[in-house]
Amino acid sequence: MRITKEKAEENRQALVRAAGLLFRERGIDGVGVAEISKAAGLTHGALYAHFPSKDALAAEALAHGVERARARLHKFDVDGVPDLTEFLNYYLAPETRDNIANGCAMAASASEIGRQDQAVGARFTEGYLNLVGAFEHHLQQSLPADNARKQALVIVAALIGGITVARATAKSHVELSDEVLDAVRGVVGELAGKL
């Protein structure tokens, strides 16, 4: 039952989107190809018409998540430059912590990335550098280039660490989890120079 090229491309995108969402919610090792295919409205066999393996799908799903993050960052644009305070408020909101499916793909799988295929790690690196670049560009207005780069690297690592710690502590100690989000928002905001 061959289908149109357009429909096939839609199906491919549905697989990538479903995989990204489920991987964020339950981890790459925590979801099977059958469930991903079903969520995309297909059978698992169809997945292998589009991707050679689950690993390849994972890499593409992370790339899609990274592209989503880039688009989201630019939603906060004012005069073509993202308002990083607004971005921080969004990134470190309790709502973002509690809705991991809608959050940052890099943070959702951070500690799993090092154990995956190199292709998956490469997509993570791209996404990380993309965020770092936005903060670096902002910091160059008030700091020498070296320092701007250095602080940007730490800020993004602290964001990923902050939301990850907030998620890890949320079930057993929600007040602490909220406190971590507030603290990171405050200290990173200062580090970035009262954005």
Next chain:
Amino acid sequence: MRITKEKAEENRQALVRAAGLLFRERGIDGVGVAEISKAAGLTHGALYAHFPSKDALAAEALAHGVERARARLHKFDVDGVPDLTEFLNYYLAPETRDNIANGCAMAASASEIGRQDQAVGARFTEGYLNLVGAFEHHLQQSLPADNARKQALVIVAALIGGITVARATAKSHVELSDEVLDAVRGVVGELAGKL
């Protein structure tokens, strides 16, 4: 073939240690009970004489890792107070990044914790607060209590985020990975007040 109480306790500890090591290396979802038991010199059936489930073993393995971290922190003690600069140098060393089995249990599984049993999350919370307490105590020498707490929360989140990002980027871009470790060491060192 009943064995002595002492030997049984040794076996229990071997299971906890093997589980901790393998979970750090390959993730909680990435290792099965058979392999853990074998690494401890037992069969999988014996595991269930000590623990009701894999989840319970995971919680105990993380608790053991947290205790190891506490002991390691106090290895850097000078006059009963840990030398945090030395601790930072160790925590963010490229050797620590490359030897995850010997590294921080919280960082190794950070993004997986939120998806595990609440008991696992509770052990993470204890370990996180333990590290936060050490930095908080140090910072109170130069900052008001509120700020000391806030900065300590961010510092430990940045450490976990930093080593996790360094591991995620190491395979595809090792220069960046090294740069992240250096940057976090530098900025966190400054944040902690030129320790």
Next chain:
DNA sequence: TGTACATCAGTGAACGCGCGTTCACTGATGTAC
């Protein structure tokens, strides 16, 4: 434009395998007398 046929996205059964967990059984240890 109409016809004949090759293409290929998608289906669903089947592959071998490892998963977490249960359980009847073993036999040396620990205990009660």
Next chain:
DNA sequence: TGTACATCAGTGAACGCGCGTTCACTGATGTAC
């Protein structure tokens, strides 16, 4: 101290299940004439 027996850590087969991947087949689409 010596004997009889209950205890229980550990064994290994078996449970049902889901995993990632393969493959023969389907049939509408896309293409060549």
